[in-house]
Amino acid sequence: MASYDLQRLGGVGFQDVVAALAITQFGPQVRPMGRGKDGGRDLLVDRGRIVWSSKDDENSEVWEGTTVFQVKHKETLEGTQKDPSWFWKQIKDELDAWSMPDTTRGDVPAYLVFATNVRLTPVSGTGGFDTINAKIDDYIAALNNDAAEDDLPRSSQDEARKRRRARRDRMSRLQKWRLWDGNQITGLLDAHQEVRRAFDGFLTAGDVLADLSALSTSLSQEQLGTALREHARTTLLSERRVYFDEAGGETKGVPVEEVAIDLPVLVGDPATSDRVIGYVLNRGEQVLKPSVTTRAKPRHLVITGAPGNGKSTVAKFLTHAYRAVFVGEDIDLGDDHERAVTRTKEALRAMGVRVPAHRRWPININLAKFALEQGTSEDYTLLRWIAQDLNRRVNSKDIPRWELWTWLKRWPSFIVLDGLDEVTEPAVRQALIAHIEAFAADLESDSCDALVVVTTRPTGYQDEVPTEVFERIDLSDLAVDDALRYGRLVTRVRVPDDEERRAGIIALLEQAALDDGLKRLLRTPLQTLIMSIIAESSGQFSPSRFALFWGYFKTIEQREQKKKFAYGKLLRDHAPQVLDLHLRVGLLLQQLAETAEGTDAVLTLDELRDVAWRVLDDAGYEPSNNDKALLEHILTAAMHRLVLLTLRPDGGYGFDVRSLQELMAAYELTTGTLEQTIPRLRRIAASPHWRNTLLFAIGRYFSEPQPHQKQEATDLILTLDDDAPERLGSVFPVSPYVALEVIDDGMVSEPKYLYPLVSHAMKALGDVSGGLGQQEARMLVSAATGSEAVRRLIADGLREALGGPAMSRGGAEFVQQAVTDTGHAMHLRTEVLGLASVRRDDSKRLSDEPVPDxxxxxxxxxxxxxxxxxxxxxxxxxxxxxxxxxxxxxxxxxxxxxxxxxxxxxxxxxxxxxxxxxxxxxxxxxxxxxxxxxxxxxxxxxxxxxxx
Incomplete structure (x- = not known):
């Protein structure tokens, strides 16, 4: 009999093992009951037939009726005395729960199976196995003992006897039970090798991974084993860092495990308290191999997150965590690898997340790069791209894609497809989504134990990736406490050696968290980081997102201007030209990113030279003659980093953070008269690619003390769908959703502009195309926390919608349910929770249902x-x-x-x-x-x- 490390499975993995074994042993009538509240039924055979033999002969023991399996996993084994005692306590707790007359569980089943990873000693009479069976016998006998209450005071005897007999009557339904201990599970794994192989990621010892030929004779050890291990070790360090350093700072980046934070996530249940890293890793702890999995579709995930919400950092950290576990048992790791593994595990524990026990081989694919190079080619698949990436990063012999596919069929994997939102050109995006669908279908048809995660922004994402295969989960805003925790984290990383400076930065963040006008800025990791940088310099925050990002640019610019080197003088003397260069590059890159060729948009040095030349020429300089040296100085500065422009790791010049590119594009679009700029904003309004740019542009107008600009911006939003037949604007409105995002952004505070936008946003409740989703409902709930006047407008909108046709009523009820579901979790005030109780005006009849003509x-x-x-x-x-x-x-x-x-x-x-x-x-x-x-x-x- 082989020996398997059942402890490392964890509770989730062990329950899956038991389920797979039970289904294989007894057939598909064994039904896993999933995670969460299951009424004590981890697995259920509902009025079925179980034959306790490998053959259905006349000597087999047969159970006819309802059988319940209860699975108990012990994380740390402590020996032959403590482990059986722990298991008995688990069983007794379950028997107590089943027997209580006031239990919420249903009827006691006819049969119970208690499964555990604890190995019970087989010594007859005194071993753990016989002892626990005897204790269950004694438990049942005690319920039948009519003398059990004789020693109690007479006043309490009758009540105690009545309760015991009620428990006895419930437990009388139980006919038999069985124990599946660790020895039994091991024997079943030996007997059912197809199940055993499905759990290799859990059960295979680390030294077996060093010889992949031991897993399957179809895998080439010479080609594959060395390459996969080398790839994991190399990328554990080379893809470990995130680059959020401000301009002029160190550009070597920061290890992702030092700055990752487990973000709140919205899933199917709006009231959930799940967090994305824990949610994804918990999914990964299940065997997802279709032939044996207990997890119903959809099994793969789409993570959506607003700009700056940290979805790519989360994806990077998840990939990094799986790499750390995959190579963590290698004996030939260097010191840097050992530190990376140790610190990653420490980061997971600090988040309260279990270190993955299911060792999935991880890969992180940049969808923008894939789409740019091969995304429109039907012959070039994601598998070929992964194989190409693998071969590019290792020194071993090239791995053919069919060999890699054999590996994916044999070993569990974690595959991140990052940045779907960055692929915006329709034909390229359509082809890319077809690649993703085909890849997921191939994984399914070949029964691969793969977890695929796609990341994207929510704006413009219409669930194009099939929802029956991919579950969508949405990153939510940071709670204030989470934002402050992240602020302390990044401040400690950025300012490691000056406790006084750190304390001052954190104090300013904590003050901002108490200010209703500022704390809404602490809603994403990126914004929290920017606030920490501004706190270190000026300590002055402006209560709008545009002003926050623009303040960041000015902070970095001023810091660079003060430095005592040649570029500092350049930045001081030519600040207008440096700004103009940023603005033009930002807009140009934003335009390029819309094209099939510009998915991963950067400028070459020659292209940057051309933009800089035009900047100087428009300012009256002579960049081809007398001021040629100035042009070269600007380009030389760009090579080292020019404020926010940087040489990207893969070549070319651009912005490290896409939101900063969008900020510059917005500023450039709003440079000029309103007669020039408003039509530009109208043109970009419906495009998901330009939405964040639009919000920055409108934010600029609302951040400046120009009433005519604010009125023009308000009128723009209210009329976006007027005269827009080119996008079917009369039928498919975008205006209410833009209004909602503007309100949620917090850029509008004056009632003159805010109230019309709130009323207009409520029209989304009646959108017949069904555009209202969880994110929009959350935005409305958040807006309701602002003021009594805003709440009245929202209540009026709900009341009107509840009196309208079915589509409007459904939208209003959806928002009211969101108020109820999220209210207590968000600690909303009573008056906000009251929106869930708004009813239609009974004095008016319901609107007639519209009839299509x-x-x-x-x-x-x-x-x-x-x-x-x-x-x-x-x-x-x-x-x-x-x-x-x-x-x-x-x-x-x-x-x-x-x-x-x-x-x-x-x-x-x-x-x-x-x-x-x-x-x-x-x-x-x-x-x-x-x-x-x-x-x-x-x-x-x-x-x-x-x-x-």
């Missing part, structure tokens, strides 16, 4: 069509007809319709016709929002003439 739809198409648009409109109409019938539409046909809708006359007529049916066709509108709208919203934006 398809005749008018056809008439509109006919009346406004012309010889040049008639055929195109027929094609568009045919698509709508098929979508109404829930007919699958191929991608080529969708592409054709999207191309036709780029023609202004066709879009205008279609938008008008669709408005006649939209309100009465919510299902059709939801399908169109998912299938058609992403392609429309992600069109490359034409900023128009006069862009700086």
């Amino acid at each position: 398809w005749d008018l739809f056809d008439e509109t198409l006919f009346a406004y069509s012309s010889p040049g648009t008639e055929d195109a409109l027929e094609i568009v109409k045919a698509l709508i007809t098929d979508l109404r019938r829930v007919v699958d539409v191929d991608d080529d046909r969708l592409e054709e319709v999207l191309t036709l809708l780029e023609v202004p006359d066709i879009a205008l007529v279609f938008d008008e016709a669709l408005s006649n049916v939209a309100a009465g066709e919510p299902r059709l509108m939801a399908i169109m929002r998912h299938e058609l709208l992403p392609g429309i919203w992600r069109r490359q934006v034409d900023l128009g003439d006069g862009v700086p």
Whole structure:
């Protein structure tokens, strides 16, 4: 009999092992009950038949009825005395819970199986196995002992006897029980090698990993073993660091385990208190091999996070954690590797997260780079890219992709696909999503134990990755306490040797956390980091996100200007030109990132030279003649880092943080008269790629003491969907959602501008295409904490929606449920919680349900069509007809319709016709929002003439 380390499985992994063994031994009638509250039923056979033999013969013991398996895993074994005592206590607690008359559990099952990793000694009569069975016998006998109460005071005898008999009556249903101890589990694993192999990531000893040929004769030890181990060791150090250092500071980065924080996450249950690192690692502790897993689909994950929310850092840390565990038992680790492994495990424990026991081989793929190089090629798969990345990073013989695929089928893996939001060009994005779908399908069909995690921003993400395969989880805002904890963490990393400076920075952050106008800035790791940097320099915070980021730029600029070297003088003497360079580069990169070629947008040195030349030329300098030296000085400074412009690790110049690129693009777009700038903002409003830029741009207007700018910005938001047939704006509004994001951003405080935006945002409740989701509901709940006046406006909007048609009522009820679910977790005041109790005005009758007028739809198409648009409109109409019938539409046909809708006359007529049916066709509108709208919203934006 082999010996397996059942302790390292942990509670989750051990329960999965027991489930897999029980299903293999007894058949599919054994049903795992999942995690969480299960009524004492980890596994259940509901009125089924269990045969306790490998063969169904006349001597087999047969259980007919309900059988419950209860799984008990002991993290640390302590010996033959303490371990059986612990197991008996677990069993007794369960028997007590089953027997109590007031239990919330159902009927006591006919049969119980207690499974544990504790190995019970087999000595007859006195060993742990016989002792525990005897204790269960004694427990049952005690319930049948009518003399049990004789020693009690007479006054309490009757009540005690009544309760014991009630417990006896409940337990009388129990006919038999069995113990599956560690010895039994080991024997079953030996007997069922297909289950044993599925749990190699848990059970295989570290030295076996050194000889991968021991796992399977189909794996080439010479090619694969060395490469995989070398890849894990190399990337444990080379991909360990995050680069948030401010300009002029050290650019070597910081180990991710020193700055990672476990962020709150919204999952299917809005009231959950889950955190993303714990949630993902808990999922990874389960064997996800489809042939044996107890985890129902969806098994893979999509993590969405707003700008600066730390999703890429989380993804990096998760990958790093799995690398640390994968190589942690190697005997040939260097000192740096040992420190990385130790500190990573310490970081996990500090978060209250168990170190992964399931040793998955990890890989982190930058989707932008994959899409840029090969994303549109049908022949170039994610598997080939992973193999290419593996071969690029190791010195061993090249690994062919089929060998790598054999490894993925044989060994558990953790695969991060980071940055879906950075792929915005519609055709490239569509091809990339097809690659992800195909990759996940191949993993499923070949029964690979893989956990795939995709990261993206939520804006513009329409669940394109199939929801039946990928569960979506959304990063939430940091709680104030979490933000302060992170602030202390990064301050300790940034200022390691000056306790007085650290204390001053932290004190300013703590003061900001007490200020209602400032604490909303402490909502993401990036913003908290920026506040710590500003606190160190000026100590002055402005209560808007734009002002915070702009203050960061000015802080870094001033710091660099004060330094006593040549670049400091350059920055002082030519500050306007340096700023102009940042603005132009930011806008140019933001535009390039929309294209198929610019997914991972950077500028070459020649391109940067061209921008700098134009900056100097526009300022009246002569960069080709007398001021050529100045141009070269600016470029030389850029090579070392010019304020926020930096030479990227993979070559080219850009911004380390995408939000800073978007900030500069926003400032450049809002440079000029309002007559010039407002149309630019209107053009970018619907694009997910430009949304953060839009918010920064509007934030700039609201941060300046110019009432006419604030009014123009407000009017822009309120009218975004007016005259926007090119994106079907009358049917698929973006304006209420932009208003909601602006409110949530905290940039608007004056009632004159805030109240109209709140009222307008409430129109999202009636969006027939179903755009209102958890993030939007959370934003409304957050807005309600602002003031009594805002709460009244939200209450009025809820009341009106509750009196409207079914779609509006559903939206209002969704928000009210969010108030209830999140209220106590967010410690909301009573008056905010009261929004869940708002009811419609009973004096008014419910609105009639809208009825689609398809005749008018056809008439509109006919009346406004012309010889040049008639055929195109027929094609568009045919698509709508098929979508109404829930007919699958191929991608080529969708592409054709999207191309036709780029023609202004066709879009205008279609938008008008669709408005006649939209309100009465919510299902059709939801399908169109998912299938058609992403392609429309992600069109490359034409900023128009006069862009700086």
